[in-house]
Amino acid sequence: MVQSAKAVPPIWCPGCGDFGVLAAVKRAAADLKIPTHELVLVGGIGCSGSIHNFLEINGLHALHGRLLAQAVGVKLANPALTVVAAGGDGDGYAIGMGHFMHAFKKNASILYIVMNNETYGLTKGQASPTSQIGFEGNVEPPFRPILTALSIPAPNFIARTFSGDPKGMTAILEEALRFNREGRGFAFVEDLSPCVTYNDTYKLWREKVLDVSKLPDYDPTDRKTMFRLCYEVLEQGRIPIGVMHRPKEAAREGLEAKLLGEKLGPARTDIELAPNLTGYQKLIAGLA
Amino acid sequence: MTTPASRTVPLTESPTPGEAPPALELADLSVMIGGQGGDGTLTVSDLLGRYFLKRGLYVYTSRNVLSRIRGGHADASVRASREPVAAVKPQVDVLVAFDNEAVEMGTAELADHGFIIYDSTTFHVDRPNAAGFPFATQVGGPLGQPIFKNTAAYGALSVLLGFDVEMTRAVIQERFQRRGGEALEKNLKALEIGRKAALEAAGVANRYSVASGDARDQILTTGNQAVAMGFVVGGGRFFAGYPITPATEIMEYLQRYLPSFSGVVRQAEDELAAINMIIGAAYAGTRVMTSTSGPGLSLMTEGIGHAATAEIPIVVADCQRVGPSTGQPTRNEQSDLSHLAHLGHGEYPRFIISPSTPSDCFELTVEALNLAERWRVPVILLLDQALCQNTVSSDRFDLSRVRVDRGKRLSGETVAALQQYKVYEITEDGVSAVAPPGTPGVWSEVTGNEHDEWGHVSVNPVNRVRQMKKRMEKMVKARDELPPARLFGPANAKIGLVGFGGTSGPIVEAMHLLESRGVPTRYFQARTVYPVPAHELDPFLASVDVAYVVEHNYTGQFARLIRGALPWHHAKLRSILKYDGYSFRAPQIIAGIPEVA
Numbered sequence: 030m031v032q033s034a035k036a037v038p039p040i041w042c043p044g045c046g047d048f049g050v051l052a053a054v055k056r057a058a059a060d061l062k063i064p065t066h067e068l069v070l071v072g073g074i075g076c077s078g079s080i081h082n083f084l085e086i087n088g089l090h091a092l093h094g095r096l097l098a099q100a101v102g103v104k105l106a107n108p109a110l111t112v113v114a115a116g117g118d119g120d121g122y123a124i125g126m127g128h129f130m131h132a133f134k135k136n137a138s139i140l141y142i143v144m145n146n147e148t149y150g151l152t153k154g155q156a157s158p159t160s161q162i163g164f165e166g167n168v169e170p171p172f173r174p175i176l177t178a179l180s181i182p183a184p185n186f187i188a189r190t191f192s193g194d195p196k197g198m199t200a201i202l203e204e205a206l207r208f209n210r211e212g213r214g215f216a217f218v219e220d221l222s223p224c225v226t227y228n229d230t231y232k233l234w235r236e237k238v239l240d241v242s243k244l245p246d247y248d249p250t251d252r253k254t255m256f257r258l259c260y261e262v263l264e265q266g267r268i269p270i271g272v273m274h275r276p277k278e279a280a281r282e283g284l285e286a287k288l289l290g291e292k293l294g295p296a297r298t299d300i301e302l303a304p305n306l307t308g309y310q311k312l313i314a315g316l317a
Numbered sequence: 318m319t320t321p322a323s324r325t326v327p328l329t330e331s332p333t334p335g336e337a338p339p340a341l342e343l344a345d346l347s348v349m350i351g352g353q354g355g356d357g358t359l360t361v362s363d364l365l366g367r368y369f370l371k372r373g374l375y376v377y378t379s380r381n382v383l384s385r386i387r388g389g390h391a392d393a394s395v396r397a398s399r400e401p402v403a404a405v406k407p408q409v410d411v412l413v414a415f416d417n418e419a420v421e422m423g424t425a426e427l428a429d430h431g432f433i434i435y436d437s438t439t440f441h442v443d444r445p446n447a448a449g450f451p452f453a454t455q456v457g458g459p460l461g462q463p464i465f466k467n468t469a470a471y472g473a474l475s476v477l478l479g480f481d482v483e484m485t486r487a488v489i490q491e492r493f494q495r496r497g498g499e500a501l502e503k504n505l506k507a508l509e510i511g512r513k514a515a516l517e518a519a520g521v522a523n524r525y526s527v528a529s530g531d532a533r534d535q536i537l538t539t540g541n542q543a544v545a546m547g548f549v550v551g552g553g554r555f556f557a558g559y560p561i562t563p564a565t566e567i568m569e570y571l572q573r574y575l576p577s578f579s580g581v582v583r584q585a586e587d588e589l590a591a592i593n594m595i596i597g598a599a600y601a602g603t604r605v606m607t608s609t610s611g612p613g614l615s616l617m618t619e620g621i622g623h624a625a626t627a628e629i630p631i632v633v634a635d636c637q638r639v640g641p642s643t644g645q646p647t648r649n650e651q652s653d654l655s656h657l658a659h660l661g662h663g664e665y666p667r668f669i670i671s672p673s674t675p676s677d678c679f680e681l682t683v684e685a686l687n688l689a690e691r692w693r694v695p696v697i698l699l700l701d702q703a704l705c706q707n708t709v710s711s712d713r714f715d716l717s718r719v720r721v722d723r724g725k726r727l728s729g730e731t732v733a734a735l736q737q738y739k740v741y742e743i744t745e746d747g748v749s750a751v752a753p754p755g756t757p758g759v760w761s762e763v764t765g766n767e768h769d770e771w772g773h774v775s776v777n778p779v780n781r782v783r784q785m786k787k788r789m790e791k792m793v794k795a796r797d798e799l800p801p802a803r804l805f806g807p808a809n810a811k812i813g814l815v816g817f818g819g820t821s822g823p824i825v826e827a828m829h830l831l832e833s834r835g836v837p838t839r840y841f842q843a844r845t846v847y848p849v850p851a852h853e854l855d856p857f858l859a860s861v862d863v864a865y866v867v868e869h870n871y872t873g874q875f876a877r878l879i880r881g882a883l884p885w886h887h888a889k890l891r892s893i894l895k896y897d898g899y900s901f902r903a904p905q906i907i908a909g910i911p912e913v914a
Binding site: 030031033034035037064065066069079081085087088089090091092094095098099100101102103104105106128130131288293294296297298300301302305306308309310313 | 549762
């Protein structure tokens with residue numbers, strides 16, 4: 030057995046919500062029997078973005094805000110890989126907002142986990158795009174990622190989990206990964222992951238979270254209903270968690286499937302001259 | 318008889334009725350076509366280029382358009398010569414004008430023997446050696462639309478220049494057959510309308526004759542097309558970009574070419590996404606490229622630094638245009654060089670290579686892909702608007718010289734023989750052997766943070782120094798593998814010229830002009846511009862008394878880089894600079910050399 034990079038101990042503060050995500054990712058990957066060498070975790074910048082260092086898998090530590098673009102590149106190059114992008118709320122909703130919105134449209138079959146703690150932890154507690162009004166002098170209303178996600182008409186998987194509920198989180202991550210591995214498209218899972226040092230919301234969130242699947246009208250295949258339900262839950266001062274969207278049809282709608290069909294993908298294509306020569310000659314002859 | 322609305326101004330030497338004037342034979346001809354955007358000037362230039370190519374001539378066409386689709390002055394020029402040419406001819410022999418502005422702009426450059434053909438529908442030209450035909454009206458009636466006036470003008474030109482009728486028609490067929498029967502039929506009719514009008518006008522037919530040449534097996538292409546071809550043939554299989562003038566055609570060509578080779582092309586939401594998508598695909602083991610121009614390059618700078626530190630092999634084609642900011646999107650400049658040489662915050666290696674012709678673009682794009690993967694260093698393909706977009710007759714791209722060198726890439730078999738798989742292992746040449754994710758039995762940590770050999774984030778000062786040296790020394794160790802310069806002119810010449818990219822055409826032409834005046838010069842065409850090829854430049858500069866660095870920018874960016882690398886040659890270096898958006902013409906270079914001017 031060749032020795033590859035060993036996992037290093039997490040750098041997170043004891044009690045950090047990100048530990049829950051780490052455990053759930055490990056568990057989900059094991060349950061789905063994803064081979065280590067086929068799993069790629071693209072990390073963002075910030076506390077949460079270091080998660081790949083604590084796992085023995087392929088880790089790609091991206092630039093701040095750019096992890097989704099890199100993750101899509103990985104997936105389109107080799108669709109056989111299981112690709113997870115993971116970062117924080119500052120990374121995804123502030124500097125990476127453009128890529129975040131477009132990830133839904135692109136619908137490449139990757140899983141994006143945002144560990145939302147409503148603050149910038151690594152730079153010591155500034156307000157983030159999801160911070161409540163009043164937090165560290167914040168006067169801007171918090172961004173609502175689930176409602177935004179629901180507003181984009183693409184066959185994505187959309188869910189929210191809570192680090193205080195590891196079992197529920199594992200089940201949702203497993204479903205999301207299965208969704209990806211079936212080539213169905215983009216899976217977005219926001220995890221409510223409290224920052225015990227700068228914004229300890231465990232107690233508050235435990236009281237506020239509300240599993241939308243318990244609501245009478247719950248239908249995650251119906252965007253309109255789910256938008257209304259989530260909106261109403263928020264208006265009640267609660268935080269909706271659970272699966273918010275799951276396309277009705279189990280079709281291979283992933284971008285990689287649309288572009289490549291059954292082909293192995295650019296990374297696994299033979300690029301030597303000999304097997305391609307006839308095609309190249311034809312291409313050049315077309316220049317007449 | 319001409320149609321009633323047409324007007325032909327008497328020629329300086331009026332031909333005797335019934336007798337053709339003596340034709341002036343031209344071995345190096347320049348036709349300028351000007352009008353409003355949408356008048357179809359580029360189509361006329363394309364038609365002429367195709368005709369001259371069929372006659373065995375070397376062709377160079379350039380365009381001068383505004384960054385808008387309709388309206389505003391636009392012109393194009395076509396040069397045809399028995400000798401290879403890669404520059405705009407200083408003088409215009411024939412001007413085709415669709416508006417008065419084209420006449421005003423073109424007359425300044427018109428040769429003494431020059432002639433003007435113009436569309437007299439809305440204006441007329443009051444000077445000798447001009448013939449007006451109301452092309453728009455002439456085609457508008459029978460064909461229903463005035464837009465075919467450009468093809469009618471091509472018809473009139475074919476008469477003026479004594480073109481072979483069948484060949485003239487064949488060009489129309491070649492150009493329009495893809496668009497379908499109606500377009501082809503109408504253009505053929507427009508051609509006849511233009512021809513008839515010119516044949517009926519006094520003193521137009523066969524005013525000039527164009528020599529035929531012996532250029533064989535040439536294709537008409539652009540640098541952008543050559544880069545796209547080179548990318549495919551060099552094994553590039555993933556491209557992401559964002560539309561930007563003058564780089565967009567590279568993406569458009571690849572959208573056509575790549576899918577049949579299992580490649581993927583994505584138009585990203587911005588340049589940040591484009592560069593990061595190719596980084597992800599390269600990390601996954603694909604040969605990748607993006608193309609952009611100044612404003613996009615600014616955004617991509619962040620990603621290029623990441624790729625360099627993470628040692629992910631990428632190629633970035635920079636089609637330079639006039640900067641800074643939005644600058645002049647459609648105009649030519651070489652002013653990104655300083656930025657590229659010092660790209661990004663922090664310090665990291667990069668190779669900047671600079672082709673000068675389409676066939677060089679083809680060759681160096683393949684080489685850029687090899688260098689990036691072999692050295693795991695970002696490679697910048699330095700282009701400029703003239704090189705990217707001007708159409709040139711070129712040798713057919715040569716597949717026999719293409720090689721794919723994947724460097725130290727590991728496969729499942731080779732990786733299994735290892736004890737340890739360290740993605741940033743310190744090695745003699747500074748390059749670590751890397752297996753793409755998905756290779757059974759191994760995994761890795763890849764990061765833009767400073768890292769140890771395993772890819773773990775590290776702040777250890779000893780490790781920092783080792784990894785910095787590993788990366789930075791690649792610029793020295795790769796020296797002999799970087800594209801070598803090309804030298805032109807006799808070794809004993811005492812006046813030196815130094816340039817890169819699209820200036821090569823006018824520089825070589827200036828050399829020929831000087832040679833004919835008995836002044837030998839020697840030209841160093843850099844094909845690697847960074848790291849500065851000091852080992853090649855040092856003996857060159859030692860061999861001349863003075864060296865003029867010719868470049869399209871204000872501050873003499875390449876000259877400054879050379880001075881930094883070879884300070885002992887400081888006193889010999891002079892600059893010939895042009896930053897008005899137009900490409901050099903040979904006499905402008907000569908004018909910059911006081912010894913001969």
